[in-house]
Amino acid sequence: MTTQAQLDDRYGRTRSPRRRIVLWSVVGVVAVALTVALGWTTVANNLASVTSTDTGFAVTDAERVTISFQITAPVGQPVACAIEAQDEEHGTVGWRVVEYPASEDHTRAFSEEIPTLALATTGFVNSCWVP
Template identity: 50%
Template sequence: MTTAAQLDDRYGRTRRRRGPWIVGIAIAALAVGAFGWMTVNQSMSSVDADDLGFDLVDEHSVEVRFQVTGVQGKDVVCIVEALDEEFGVVGWKLVDIAAGDSHSTAVSATVPTVAAATTGLVNTCWVA
């Protein structure tokens, strides 16, 4: 005679363990939370720089005007470059921008060059 336990084993009606499911769901929730926190943390310290224009002062310098938007109350550092007509870098400068009360700041920087430049621009900015 076949018992109920044998029938359950034969047709897959055994008790399922809940422990591995609970652990799996907890790990997935922690992973989603960590990813969310990394995303929020990165966006809180992101800096955006927009070129406003440039003036060729002479053969050895370019004045670059740009606007930095993003972090309020933290120092920011930007790399400003001068390029020649073949888009080669002929000069660059690190520009330190002190923390301010405004969400966006207009900045002007003079970049020394080793050859005649045709343009000037901001390469990148970050929170110092």
């Protein structure tokens, strides 16, 4: 009677230790490559990101609101920000895109005035980006 081990030997179905080592080596290399790629993507996205912090607003009258804010951006890159004024029902009553030239400062503070269509109750930075 023929055993399973004899059949495996006869038809080449044995698993050699070398085959297992090669398989796990390939799996390890792929895992390391994916980890490095994910890490690089995260770092590259953070290097080019722009963050803003609202520091205050002042409603001048029914036609103007002044917004104060700080931005943190990559050094040597121009920055654009969309600033917005809203009324008490959170409707947009003023909107403006402001652009700032490149600077050697990482963090900068600004104060901008937005013309409004009605009395605003708040003003803030909607978003900032590197154009």
